[in-house]
Structures are given as C-alpha cells and as structure tokens.
Amino acid sequence: MSTMHSRLAAFAMPALFVALPVILVPSAAPGQGRRPDLSTGKQLFDASCSSCHGLDASGGQGPNIQRIPASLGDEATAKIIKGGVPGTGMPAFAGLTDAQAMQIVAHIRTLGNTAMGNLATGDPEKGKGVYEANECAHCHTVNGVGGDLGPDLTAIGRLRPPDFMRLELQNPGGNLPKSPVTGIAIGKWTEYLIFRAVTKDRHVVEGMRTAESTLEIVLEDANGNFHSLHKADLQSLEKEPGKSFMPSQASLSNVDLNNLAAYLASLKGAQ
Amino acid sequence: MSVRKYALVVALVMAGSSAGALAQDVPYQRLLNADRTPQDWLTYGGDYQSHRFSGLKQINKSNVGNLRPVWIYQRSRVAGEFFEATPVVADGLMYIVEPPSTVTALDARTGLKIWSWSPNMPKDVKYIGLHASNRGVAILDGTVYVGTLDCHLAALDAKTGALRWIVEVEKNSDNHAISANPLAINGKIIIGTGGGDRDARGLLDAYDAKTGKRLWRIWTVPNKDEPGAETWGGAVGNGGDVWNGGSYDPDLNLLYYGTGNPSPAFGGQTRPGDNLYTCSLLAIDASTGKMKWYFQFTPHDIHDWDSTQIPVLFDSTVGGKPRKLVAMANRNGFYYVLDRATAEFVAGAPYIGQTWAKGLDEKGRPIKLPSYNPAPTGTLTNPSTSGANNWTAPAYDPENKLFYVSARELSAVFTPTGSNFQSGDDAYGAIRALEATTGKLKWQYRMLAPAWVSTLATAGGLVFSGDDEGDFFALNADTGKLLWSFPMSGVDPRDSPVTYSIGGKQYVVVSSIDIYAAFGLP
Numbered sequence: 190m191s192t193m194h195s196r197l198a199a200f201a202m203p204a205l206f207v208a209l210p211v212i213l214v215p216s217a218a219p220g221q222g223r224r225p226d227l228s229t230g231k232q233l234f235d236a237s238c239s240s241c242h243g244l245d246a247s248g249g250q251g252p253n254i255q256r257i258p259a260s261l262g263d264e265a266t267a268k269i270i271k272g273g274v275p276g277t278g279m280p281a282f283a284g285l286t287d288a289q290a291m292q293i294v295a296h297i298r299t300l301g302n303t304a305m306g307n308l309a310t311g312d313p314e315k316g317k318g319v320y321e322a323n324e325c326a327h328c329h330t331v332n333g334v335g336g337d338l339g340p341d342l343t344a345i346g347r348l349r350p351p352d353f354m355r356l357e358l359q360n361p362g363g364n365l366p367k368s369p370v371t372g373i374a375i376g377k378w379t380e381y382l383i384f385r386a387v388t389k390d391r392h393v394v395e396g397m398r399t400a401e402s403t404l405e406i407v408l409e410d411a412n413g414n415f416h417s418l419h420k421a422d423l424q425s426l427e428k429e430p431g432k433s434f435m436p437s438q439a440s441l442s443n444v445d446l447n448n449l450a451a452y453l454a455s456l457k458g459a460q
Numbered sequence: 461m462s463v464r465k466y467a468l469v470v471a472l473v474m475a476g477s478s479a480g481a482l483a484q485d486v487p488y489q490r491l492l493n494a495d496r497t498p499q500d501w502l503t504y505g506g507d508y509q510s511h512r513f514s515g516l517k518q519i520n521k522s523n524v525g526n527l528r529p530v531w532i533y534q535r536s537r538v539a540g541e542f543f544e545a546t547p548v549v550a551d552g553l554m555y556i557v558e559p560p561s562t563v564t565a566l567d568a569r570t571g572l573k574i575w576s577w578s579p580n581m582p583k584d585v586k587y588i589g590l591h592a593s594n595r596g597v598a599i600l601d602g603t604v605y606v607g608t609l610d611c612h613l614a615a616l617d618a619k620t621g622a623l624r625w626i627v628e629v630e631k632n633s634d635n636h637a638i639s640a641n642p643l644a645i646n647g648k649i650i651i652g653t654g655g656g657d658r659d660a661r662g663l664l665d666a667y668d669a670k671t672g673k674r675l676w677r678i679w680t681v682p683n684k685d686e687p688g689a690e691t692w693g694g695a696v697g698n699g700g701d702v703w704n705g706g707s708y709d710p711d712l713n714l715l716y717y718g719t720g721n722p723s724p725a726f727g728g729q730t731r732p733g734d735n736l737y738t739c740s741l742l743a744i745d746a747s748t749g750k751m752k753w754y755f756q757f758t759p760h761d762i763h764d765w766d767s768t769q770i771p772v773l774f775d776s777t778v779g780g781k782p783r784k785l786v787a788m789a790n791r792n793g794f795y796y797v798l799d800r801a802t803a804e805f806v807a808g809a810p811y812i813g814q815t816w817a818k819g820l821d822e823k824g825r826p827i828k829l830p831s832y833n834p835a836p837t838g839t840l841t842n843p844s845t846s847g848a849n850n851w852t853a854p855a856y857d858p859e860n861k862l863f864y865v866s867a868r869e870l871s872a873v874f875t876p877t878g879s880n881f882q883s884g885d886d887a888y889g890a891i892r893a894l895e896a897t898t899g900k901l902k903w904q905y906r907m908l909a910p911a912w913v914s915t916l917a918t919a920g921g922l923v924f925s926g927d928d929e930g931d932f933f934a935l936n937a938d939t940g941k942l943l944w945s946f947p948m949s950g951v952d953p954r955d956s957p958v959t960y961s962i963g964g965k966q967y968v969v970v971s972s973i974d975i976y977a978a979f980g981l982p
Contacts, residue, residue, distance in 0.1 A: 239878030240657075240725060240764070240845070244838075247880065280586070280658075367883055378884040402929035403908040404945060428885070 230296030233289055237282055238270075246300040247367060247377055251279065258298050259347040266294045311351070311444070316452025319445045328435065332459055338397075338413055339381070339435055340366075344458045351450040358446060362433030383429040384408055386418055394418065397434065483551035484618040486599045488646045492710055498919075499961040501549040504596050504641040505853060506958070508708040509773040512855035513917045514959045518966040519981060520920030524934045524944045527979045530967065531571035534975040543971035545596035546641065546853070546914070546956040548604075550618070554960075554969070555599065556976060560585075560592035561608040563616060568969075569962045571978060575621035581610045588637035588655045595705060595851070595956075600644035600669055607638030607651050613667060615649075625672040629653055635660040641705045643715070645746055648675060652702025656720040656766075662700035662738075664717055666749060676749030680719045680737050693732035699723035700738040704768035704851050709784070712801055714752055715744045716773065716786055720766040725845075727762060727876045734759035739767040741788060743803065753803035758792045758826065762833070763816075763874060764845040765791040770853040776861065776897045778806055787896060789854055789865040791847030792816075795899035796824060809899035811892055812848040812867050816841050834874035844872035845879050846910070853956060855917040856896060857937055863896040864923050864937075868910035884909055891915060891925050893940060903940035914956035916968070924957045924968060932957070932970050932977075946979070948972045 235244060241251035248254070258266045267290035273281030282290070320326070326335035329342045345354070357364065367377035378398075386394045386408060394416045396408030406426065408416045411434050420426060438446065486502060494500070494507040498515035506512045519527060535558055545557040554568040561581065565574040587609065598605040603624060604616045610632040615624040629651060630636035635658035643650040652664045662680035667673065681697030682688035689696075699722040706717035719742060722728070722735040739758040742751055757767045772787045786800035793814030797807040805824030817826040831839050847868065854865040870887040872879040881887075889910035893902040913926035922943070923935045930953050933945040953972035960967055969978045 235875075235877035239880075243880040244873070244875060244878045245880055377881065382885070401908060402947065403906075403927045403931055405947075 227292070227296055227299060229289070230292035230294075233285070233293050234296045238293065241279075246297050253367075253377070254297060255300050256348060258294050259344070263291060263294045263298075266297070267291050270294070311447030311449070311451030313448070313452045313455040316445075316448035316450065316455075319441070319449040320452055323438065323441075323449075331456060336413075338409070338411070342453060342456055344456060346454045346456040347458065349453075351447075351454040354453045355446050355450040358438040358441070358449060360439070361435035361437060362431045365430075365433070379430075381433060383432040383434070384426060385429055386416075386426045387424045388418075389422060389424050391424070395429075484553055484599070485602045486550050486618075487601055488644075491600065491644060498959075500551065501547065501958040501960050502599060503548065504546050504598070504643070504705045505707065505770060505772075508645075508710065509856070510705070510707040510770050510853065511772065511774070511858065511917075512853055512915065512956075512958075513857055513919075515919045516959055516961055516966045517918060517920035518961070518964075519918070519922065519959075519968065521922065521936055521943060523981060524920070524922055526981055527934070527944050527946070527968070528982060529946070530978045530980045532975050532977045533566055533571040533573070537974050540591050542591065542593065542954045542973055543976065544593045544851075544954050544956070545971070547958050547969055547971075547976065548597050548599050549958065549960040549969075550599055552962055553618070554976075555597045555604055555618075556971075557594040557596055557606060559594055559609075560587075561594060561606065561610075563597060563604060563606050563614075563621065565604075565618075565621060566976070568960060568967065568978075571976070577614075577616050577621040577623065579608045579610070579612060579614060579626065581608065582632075585610045586632050586635060586637065588632075588635055588658055588660070593639045593954075594641075595639055596641040598642040598644040598649065600649070603669065605642040605644060605649050605651075605669075607640060607642055607653075609637050609639075611636045611638050611653055613638070613642065613649065613651050613665075613672065615669070615672060627667065627672040627674070629665060630660075630663065640703055643706055643708060644669065645708055645710075645715075648746065650706065650715060650746075652704075652706075652717065654701050654703030654720075656699035656701030656703070656723050656738075657725055657764075659698045659723050660701060661698050662702055662719055664702045664706075664715075664742075664744065664749075666746070678742075678744060678749045678751060680740075680742065681722070682736065688736035691733040691736045695731045697722060697731065697735060697738070699725075699735075700740075702768065703766070705770055705853075707771045707773050707786070708746065709773055709800060712784070713746050714800070715746050716771040716800065717742050717744065718766070718768040718771060718788065720768055721758075721761045721764050725762070725764040726874075726878055728760060729876075732760075735761070739765060739792075741767065741771055741786070741798070743800065755796075755798055755803045755805070755824065757788075757790045757794070757796065757824075761792075762876075763792075763841065763843075763879075765843070765847055766850075767791060768851065769849050772854060772856045772863065772896075773800060774856055774858065774861075774896060778897055785897070787856075787863060789849050789863070789867075789894070791843065791849060792826070793843050793848040794820060794826070795863070795865075795894055797897055797899065798824070807898050809894075811865065811894060811899060811901070812869055813842055814848065815871070834876055836875060838873040838875050838880075840871055840882075841874050842871040843868060844870045844881050846870065846881075850912070852912055852954070853914040855915040855923065857917040857923075859919065860938060861896045862893045862902055862917075862937065863899075864891060864893050864915040864917055864925075866890075866911050866913055866915060866925055867892045867904075870910045889927065891923065891935060891940065893923070893937075905935050905940045905942065912954035913970075916957040916959060918959060924959075924970070926953055926955060926957070926970065926972075928953075930972060932972070932979075948975075948977065 328338040396410040400407040541559040562578040614626040635655040636653040680700035701720040722738040740756040889907040907927040909928040916924040930948040955971035957970040
C-alpha cells in the first residue's frame with residue numbers, strides 16, 4: 190500500500206485543481222438567495238450535472254430533470270442535489286452551499302423553455318373564454334376535465350412561458366416535445382409525432398405514435414382509435430414532422446391569442 | 461430437495477459428460493479448453509479468447525423459428541437496477557449476479573434457485589457507475605468469484621454459496637467500485653475497478669485463487685516519475701479505470717484489458733498530452749503484472765470514450781502470413797486489428813458513421829478533424845459519450861471469420877463542458893457483421909434504437925442479440941436476415957445471451973431488466 194500513500198500525496202494538487210470550479214465559485218451575496226444568479230447556476234450545472242443529464246437537462250446517461258423543480262419544488266430539488274439519491278447513480282454534491290444548489294435549480298428552471306420572455310400580456314380570464322369557445326377541451330384536459338388526444342395542460346404554466354405557447358398555438362407541430370428519458374435509457378423520442386402508414390392493401394393509417402419497436406408500431410388516429418401495425422406488413426411508413434392533429438389557431442386575433450396564452454400560463458397545477 | 465442432495469444428483473447426472481470430474485469443480489484445464497465443451501458456458505466471453513461462440517447446433521437456421529420460452533427466473537423489481545451479468549454455466553448450474561452484488565445459483569434446466577449470497581455492504585456504499593451493475597462471475601476449482609459494488613472480491617463455494625474468503629480490492633470511499641466480471645486463470649483471479657469518472661486511478665489486480673492474497677497490481681496511469689507521466693502536461697493522471705472484462709492468451713501468457721477515459725472526462729485543458737495509458741488496450745504479463753505493450757486508441761480523449769470494450773483474440777492469415785491478432789470495436793467508432801504479440805497495427809476502419817477523425821494513420825493513430833475539439837456553442841459529433849459500442853460484448857465466428865457487434869448510431873452535441881444526446885428519432889442501432897481481419901462491413905441488421913445487448917454466435921449459423929425495445933432475436937449469421945424474434949417487451953434491456961446444453965437439449969438464455977429467460981426447441 191506504500192504506492193497508494195505516495196500516490197495520494199501526489200494527486201492531492203490536481204484533484205483540488207479539478208474541484209476548484211465547483212467549490213470556489215462566488216458564493217451567494219446577501220440578497221442573492223431571493224434572486225439566484227443564473228450565470229453561476231449555469232457554470233455549476235455545466236461542470237457538475239451536464240455530463241449525466243445533458244447541457245439542457247433533457248437527459249443523457251441520467252434522466253431528464255427539466256421538470257423536476259416544477260414538480261418537486263425548488264427546495265426539494267436542491268436537497269436532492271446536495272444529498273444525492275441513494276441506490277442510483279445520482280451522487281451527493283455535499284460540497285455545495287445551499288445558495289449554490291438553489292442557483293443550479295434556478296438554472297434548471299430555465300432549461301426546456303425557450304429563451305422568450307415570461308411576461309403574460311393577456312387577460313387569463315378572457316383567455317379561458319377563448320379556450321372554451323374554441324373547444325380546446327375536446328383534446329386537452331385541465332384539472333381532470335377534457336379529452337386525452339393532446340397533452341394534459343393542468344400544469345402547463347409551470348413548464349412553458351406565454352410567448353412559447355403563443356407560437357405553439359399558431360404552429361402546433363413546429364416544436365414537438367421530447368419524451369423525458371427514464372432510467373438510464375438514452376434517446377429522447379419525439380412525442381405526438383404523426384406517422385403515415387400504408388398497408389400492402391393500400392389502406393392508409395395516419396396517427397400519432399404511441400409505441401414503437403424495431404418490428405412493430407402502434408398509431409393513434411385523430412378519432413382516438415389505436416392501430417397496431419406490423420411493420421413488415423406495410424408498404425410504407427413515413428414520419429410527418431411538423432404535422433400535428435391540433436389545428437393551428439393562427440386565425441385568432443392577436444388579442445385572443447394573448448389572452449389564451451395568458452390563460453395557459455396561469456395553469457400551475459391541479460386546483 | 462436439500463442442497464447437498466441436489467448436488468449429488470447433479471454430480472451423478474453430469475458424471476458422464478464431464479469425464480468423471482466432480483460437478484462444478486472446473487479446473488483450469490476445463491477453462492483452457494472451454495471451446496471444446498459447448499454444453500457449458502464457463503467464462504464471461506465463453507472462452508479466454510472472448511469469442512462468445514458456441515459449437516452447439518441443435519438450434520440452427522432451419523428450426524430457430526420454433527424457439528420458445530422454457531423458463532423464466534424473476535426477482536422483485538428494483539428501480540434503476542438491471543440484470544447485466546453474463547451467466548456462467550457449469551455442469552447444470554447457472555451463476556448469475558443480481559445487482560448490486562448478489563450471486564445466485566440456478567438450476568439451468570428449470571430456473572429454480574439453488575442458493576444466493578449477498579455481501580454485507582455499508583449503507584452508504586457509493587454507486588460509482590450510473591447504477592449498480594455487475595457483469596458476472598468467474599468459476600475455478602469449485603469456487604465462484606465475484607466483485608462487489610463496495611469494491612471487494614469474494615470467493616464462494618460453487619455448490620453451497622458459502623463464503624471462502626473476501627478481500628478489499630480498493631476503498632469504495634475513494635470512489636472505487638467493481639462492475640466487471642473477474643477472470644480466472646491458472647491459480648489467479650484477475651479483477652479491475654471502476655471509478656475513473658470520479659477521479660479514481662485505474663488499476664488491475666491478480667489474487668491468489670485459493671487464499672485471496674494479492675499477487676500483483678498494475679496502475680493504468682503513471683505516477684509522477686513513471687514512464688508516461690510526460691503525457692499529462694505536468695498533471696498527475698486519473699481515470700483509465702479497468703471496469704469491464706478482458707481476455708487471455710495462455711500461450712503468450714498475456715492478459716488483454718482495455719482502459720477507461722482520462723478524468724475529468726470533458727474539456728481536457730488541465731491534462732494536455734496523450735494521457736497514457738487511458739483509452740488504451742494493455743497487454744499484461746499474467747505472471748508478473750508488468751505491461752508488455754500498450755496501444756492507445758484515442759489520445760487525449762475529451763468525449764468520455766472509454767476503451768473498455770471486450771478485446772477478441774483470434775488467429776488469421778494476413779498478407780499470406782499467419783498472425784495472432786486481437787480486435788476491438790472501440791467506443792470511438794473505429795474497429796481495430798492489432799498483432800497481439802507485438803501491438804503492431806494491422807488494420808482499422810470505422811464501423812459507424814463517425815464524424816471526428818479523417819481516418820487512422822499507418823500506425824493506427826486517429827487523424828483528428830478540427831471538430832474533435834467542441835466549440836463553446838456546441839459541436840454535433842458521432843458517436844455520443846455512450847459510444848459506438850460500450851460494455852456489451854461482440855462475438856467472433858471462427859467458421860465464417862465474422863465479428864458481430866451491436867453498433868450505436870447516436871450523436872451528441874458536445875461543448876467543452878458536457879454533451880447533449882440527440883433525439884431518439886435521429887438515432888438508431890444495428891447488429892453489424894465485420895470481416896474480422898479488415899473491419900469491412902459484410903451485413904447489418906438495423907434496429908429502431910441503439911441497444912445495450914451483447915451478441916452470441918453459434919455453430920447453428922445463428923447470431924443472437926436484442927434491441928432496446930426488448931426484442932430478443934436470431935439472425936442468419938451469413939446474411940443478417942431475421943429468422944426469429946421474441947418480444948420480451950421490457951424497454952431498455954441490457955443483457956448478454958449465452959447458450960448451453962443439458963441432457964441433449966440446447967438452451968439459449970438472456971436477461972431483460974429483472975428476469976433471466978431460457979429458450980429451447982419444443
């Protein structure tokens with residue numbers, strides 16, 4: 190073991206050097222606890238978290254954590270960062286201060302959103318009326334009420350800023366979400382992606398992919414019917430990127446669009 | 461049935477097939493000649509050459525379509541843990557490892573549990589890898605050997621699971637853990653540790669198989685005054701951990717092990733230079749632990765491209781001359797063939813659509829493109845950090861001289877600080893058959909996603925593997941055509957199929973998340 194001892198002495202320096210960016214970032218100044226410093230949060234995140242969770246927290250060898258602060262809360266997320274998750278690959282970053290952990294959480298909250306502004310300019314109450322008048326609930330659920338063809342919007346305001354939603358309303362297939370990576374699987378699948386399948390007897394099925402394997406695919410059509418298809422039985426199977434079953438709301442007036450976006454932004458969870 | 465009674469029955473049943481030797485005894489001679497006893501699966505790679513090729517052909521191209529499940533062994537689901545161990549099968553017993561470090565012996569005919577052994581590990585044991593994985597056991601002289609998550613090496617009675625000895629390989633508190641299978645050679649157990657991504661220094665050890673006494677250790681990155689230190693720009697190296705299995709040439713008495721990436725994985729500004737002996741293949745004298753030669757695949761790696769893929773040993777004729785060769789389908793996207801006595805570079809070719817090197821020079825060193833160094837705004841690079849292949853093992857078919865590897869076509873956007881994997885819709889996987897001496901693509905079987913499944917080749921003209929959605933399948937070894945598939949439907953299986961035979965019936969076994977499933981003909 191003598192080799193090991195001299196070895197430890199020898200690598201103490203570089204190890205410290207490597208750890209420097211993590212430990213010696215500027216600590217939170219008074220007042221920063223309320224408004225976390227995003228650039229420090231980004232530095233810390235890139236150095237300590239991105240190698241497993243990806244630079245945008247959308248997952249890599251570790252899971253997608255973009256929505257963790259929204260679903261667990263900031264304090265609970267910071268606690269996980271500092272304490273790790275026993276029994277998984279998530280180590281404890283015990284050397285971080287509470288303020289630094291909160292800076293990382295604040296940075297995570299910016300990821301997965303677009304860089305657009307977060308200020309709602311419309312009237313959420315009027316927006317609710319636009320939502321009802323346009324029968325959005327036919328496909329979307331809010332607080333347990335509505336259809337299930339499109340995503341549940343109950344907490345959409347925690348995930349997306351109003352400007353992003355206004356763009357989505359006008360071009361629904363333009364920025365389809367990626368599925369969160371669970372476990373340690375790698376590869377983020379595009380959700381709500383439309384496929385066009387033509388069977389050998391020229392029957393056409395157009396639907397959202399709900400499941401796929403190398404040999405099989407399950408599509409859900411616009412009426413909510415599932416089609417279980419064996420790929421070898423198909424004449425063709427094509428992705429239709431950019432397409433969505435959601436009709437574009439581009440014909441709405443600017444005021445209605447803003448109000449609708451403001452309503453969606455106000456949806457912060459079950460009520 | 462009591463364990464003792466059972467052992468007696470197995471011994472009686474097996475007496476005919478194992479020439480009078482006691483069941484599960486497995487002396488070194490049996491390991492040396494593992495390729496001649498295809499009824500067993502005695503080592504991680506099937507034999508010391510890591511061929512993962514079986515001479516069994518009861519299941520073959522003409523009847524594999526009738527393959528069906530025979531038994532399933534399942535344990536309670538543990539989130540984030542996956543069965544990844546290659547089963548070792550000796551005289552009717554199958555040894556698996558359930559994560560984190562539980563060794564279980566099953567009746568290989570029925571899947572019934574015979575015994576289980578778990579180490580006493582501290583509650584705060586560090587999971588150094590991404591999750592608690594274990595790739596399997598070694599067997600020698602009636603003893604089963606396993607490395608544990610808390611970085612110990614344990615020796616168990618092969619019939620009862622009783623602990624014979626356990627030694628600490630390195631301190632888990634210093635970020636060492638074991639996921640690799642031990643390798644049993646004549647009187648010695650070889651094992652390495654993981655932890656390079658957490659600044660642990662790579663090592664490979666040999667232990668006395670009878671006593672657990674350490675016989676030698678080799679560090680894979682040099683100390684300050686040792687040869688190779690000049691390749692770290694004054695920094696003292698870390699990483700280069702030996703966290704996967706290796707191969708052995710008994711005639712040359714050389715062990716072949718790949719080493720992990722340098723630490724820290726990204727950026728690399730703190731460690732200018734080639735960073736020897738990371739991302740390398742090492743040939744190590746099995747008697748002394750001294751390095752005979754090294755070959756570095758990715759000098760100054762900054763993409764987390766460990767070179768711990770399984771080295772495959774085979775003999776072939778190159779340019780009219782018989783050569784002793786070693787091949788590796790490296791995580792960096794290139795397939796390499798080296799002379800395994802001298803390290804001479806014989807051939808190399810990309811086996812995925814890699815984007816970071818113009819090619820390999822005449823010595824096998826990569827000619828890096830400017831895009832090798834990621835821009836602060838991000839550079840799209842294939843392969844991703846998870847690599848063109850990772851820990852799953854390839855197979856080599858000595859009959860048609862093809863090398864079968866599960867290839868990962870998955871890019872990532874790299875920056876100097878990290879990386880982002882590309883969407884699953886922009887990625888795919890493929891089982892690729894390469895001409896072993898050149899790396900030239902013979903055929904491929906395309907899969908929806910990059911997979912984590914090893915390949916198995918058999919004399920029945922078959923290649924078994926699996927995809928990421930849980931299909932376990934058999935391909936025609938000559939053409940890559942799909943002949944049989946069974947949807948196990950466990951997303952993200954990570955397994956290593958093996959085959960064996962009991963009482964004249966051939967079985968193929970594969971794991972998926974928390975089950976081992978055996979298949980056979982009706």
